Amino acid sequence: MNAGALFVPVAEELAGLEVELERVAEVDDPIFAELLRHILRGRGKRLRPSLAFLTTGLISGDRARSTSSRHYPWADAGAASPRLPMDSDAGTLPLAVALELLHTATLVHDDLLDNAFVRRGNPTLNAIASQGVTVLVGDYLFAGAADYANRCHNLAVMDVVVKAAMTICKGEIRQIFSAGDYKQSMEQYYRQIDAKTAALFAAASECPGILAGQGAEVVARLREYGHSLGVAFQIVDDILDFTGDEKVLGKPVGSDLRQGTVTLPTLYALQSVAVSDRLLSLLEGDGDREANVSQAVQLVRQSPAIEDSYATAADFVRAAKESISIFPDSPYRRSLLALADYALRRER
Amino acid sequence: MNAGALFVPVAEELAGLEVELERVAEVDDPIFAELLRHILRGRGKRLRPSLAFLTTGLISGDRARSTSSRHYPWADAGAASPRLPMDSDAGTLPLAVALELLHTATLVHDDLLDNAFVRRGNPTLNAIASQGVTVLVGDYLFAGAADYANRCHNLAVMDVVVKAAMTICKGEIRQIFSAGDYKQSMEQYYRQIDAKTAALFAAASECPGILAGQGAEVVARLREYGHSLGVAFQIVDDILDFTGDEKVLGKPVGSDLRQGTVTLPTLYALQSVAVSDRLLSLLEGDGDREANVSQAVQLVRQSPAIEDSYATAADFVRAAKESISIFPDSPYRRSLLALADYALRRER
Known part of the structure; x- marks a missing residue:
């Protein structure tokens, strides 16, 4: 099962998202428009918009289904998905566009x-x-993200989105300055993956709660879901950089170590007496850098660090699921629970 | 007289701006903080924040002075400036910070x-x-600009600031794609300088009106003031790139032509039968590019294009002054009128 199958309950909203993203690319200058279309056209998983749409559904619920049906719509991808209209749908589309534009803006600059x-x-x-x-x-995509966030007409939503953007930028700057610092703490790592992934996931699940006028406790739980899910996603991302299939990943393994980026598997391996000294000497040692990185990747792969990292990711998946336990059963809740499980299982 | 003297009526607000900009630089990472301090510390003219503060004063007025005094406080720079508190001051500081951060963000990327x-x-x-x-x-400064704009707690203000940011980015992209296009129209030029300068000036003078709850006609006049002032500023900037003193400018003359950027003096010169053919052959010709640019600069300098460009800038200065004629006399209005005149006279 791929991530797309999880999003069947919000297939219609996601189709609306694509239409709106095409609209973003409708600018006067034809070359500029072509570039925008190139980067915005549906290649990503649209995780953050999906999260926002599913959370909107989670809040409004789907009473017709939740009581009578044991049919899990996300299990049969592509099936038509007749559903009730969501109550608080109006503001979610601009929010979803804002999240995707912000994410895309960071990718555009990252790739550069x-x-x-x-x-x-x-x-x-x-x-x-x-x-x-x-x-x-x-830059234009950053501004476009702010434009769409403002179309939610909600100062608190704008604040969450803007603060997420600031957190992302700060984290990337910190990552540059801390490259090759193998003595960094767990706390630094968690701050880093908050910036990289969890802050925007948290925004995606928190903002629908704000838009639907939910109380502080509910909003905090929604935020907690997105945050924990984001942390789990990023930990698994960091694991796959050691264990993944290069063809499935679409990039060489060991990219993080090659760039001096310290992630959870490395931190766990450095904590292990059996591995620590050898690993550190490979990472900080002179000699053939590429050969050293390859050996370091092997060392981490064969250590218990991978299993430990998966166990930690599983803790965050449990926390994510627990945080939405207060909501009634619905296709949306089932999707969000399955999405949390998917975070652990995915191969890219 | 330099621009600073014009801002004496808002000296206190500008001091507050510097304090707040220092606060923006207070981030955890010491290197990052140092970099932010380096670029934010008072080197610019703070034109956009000044415009926002002066406009706020213009709206609230200064009755105590406007009726009795013929003393022009901006004429003696550095003099203490006792003044009445402004009514709608609260929202102007975050707006001013937002404008300066947005402007700085664009400069940081431009310089790169x-x-x-x-x-x-x-x-x-x-x-x-x-x-x-x-x-x-x-990127962080762009996000910071959105953060401060949102602290104005006004969706319309956020919209104006965000739209200005989008206009700026679009204009810069267009400028890259249209470099060396000597056949471009006047309309393209005006669209270009709107993006480069006038959109943010217009935002700086419009937003205080929105924050003060002024009606649509007043807000439109305020916007018109900033827009016309911005156009005049940019035209004079473009003239100085031909006629300026390199030591005062701090950059070589002819920078625009060297980059293939077509500005008003070039457009006017290209309209003149006496100059057009020779100029175009220099600009589009092969051979020593630097020598060609030097000769092209001389040609434009000696043509009536400079005088014509100043006449056009003067039209925009008049329009700017006319658009605030409805407001009662006050130190703020006097400063804004003098600022419009300064736009024409300045040497850098």
Whole structure:
């Protein structure tokens, strides 16, 4: 099962998202429009918009189904999904667009800075446009994200989205400054993956609660769901950088260590007496850097660090599921629970 | 007289702005904080924040002075400026910070893309930090601008600021794609300088009106003031790129032509039968590019295009002054009128 199957309950909303993203690309200048279309057209998993739509459904519920049906619509991908209209739908589309634009803006600048020329099998923007154009299109997407966030007409939502953007930028700057610092703490790692993934996931699940006028406790639980899910996703991402299949991943394993980025598997391995000294000497040692990284990847792979990292990710998955336990059963809740499980199982 | 003297009526507010900008730089990471301080510390003219503060004063007025005094406080720079508290002050500081952060973000990315290493006598961010850090610090400033704009707690203000940001980015992308296009129209030029300068000036003078709850006609006049002032500023900027003193400007003359950027003096010169053919052959011709640009600059300087451009700028200055004629006399209005005149007279 792929992530897409989980999103069947919000298939209609996701189709609406694609229409709106096409609209974002409708700018005067034809070359600029073409570049926007290139980067916005449906290649991503649309995880953050899906999260926002599912959370909106979670809140409004789906009473007709939740009492009588044991049919799990996300289990048969592609099936038509007749459903009740959501109550608090109006504000979720602009929110979803804002989240996707913000995410895309960060990817556009990331790919430029990483000199990455392919993403999800397609050329990155910096592969087909100059540095200048890439920076400016990213900037335009940031501004576009703020524009759509403001269309939710809710100052608190804008605040959550803007603060997430600031957290992301701060985290990326910190990551550059802390590259190759193998002495960094667990706390630093968690702060880092909050910035990288969890802050925007948390925004995606918190904002629908704010828009639906939910109380502080409910909003906090929704935020907790997105945050825990995001942390689990990122930990598994970091594990796959050691254990993944390069063909499935679409990038070479060991990318993080090669860039000096310290993630949970490395931190756990460095805590293990059996592995620590050898690993550190490979990472900090002179000699053939590429050979050292390869050996370091092998060392971490064969250590209990991978299993320990999965156990930690599983804790966050449990926390995510627990945080939405107060909501009644619905296709949306089932999708969100399955999405949490999917975070652990996924291969890319 | 320099621009600073015009801002004496809002000296206190501008001091508050500096304090708040220092606060923006207070981030955890010490290197990041140092970089933010480096780019935010008072080197710019703070034109956009000043415009926002003066407009706030213009609206609330200063009755005590406007009836009795012929003393022009902006004429003696540095003099203490006792003044009445402004009515609608509360929201202007976050707005002013937002405008300055947005402006700074665009400069940070511009300098990177232009490979400029000095601005106002100081090293640019890209001169002291890597490409990656420069892009990300610019991104952080964009997000920070949205954060402060949202602290105005006004959706319409956020919309104006965000739309200005989008206009700026779009304009810069268009400028790259239209470089070297000497056949472009006047309309394209005006769209370009709207993006470069006038949109943010217009936001700076419009938003205080929105925050003060003024009616649509008043808000439109305030916007018109900032827009016309911005156009005049940019036209004079474009003239000074031909006629300025390199030592005062802090950059070589002819920068625009060297980058293929077509501005009003060039457009007017190209309309003149006496100059057009020779100029076009220099601009589009082969041979020593630098020598061609130098000769083209001389040609435009000696043509009536400079005088014509000043006449056009003067029209916009008049329009700016006319648009605030409905407000009662006050130190703020006097400053705004003098600022419009200053736009024409300035040497850098």
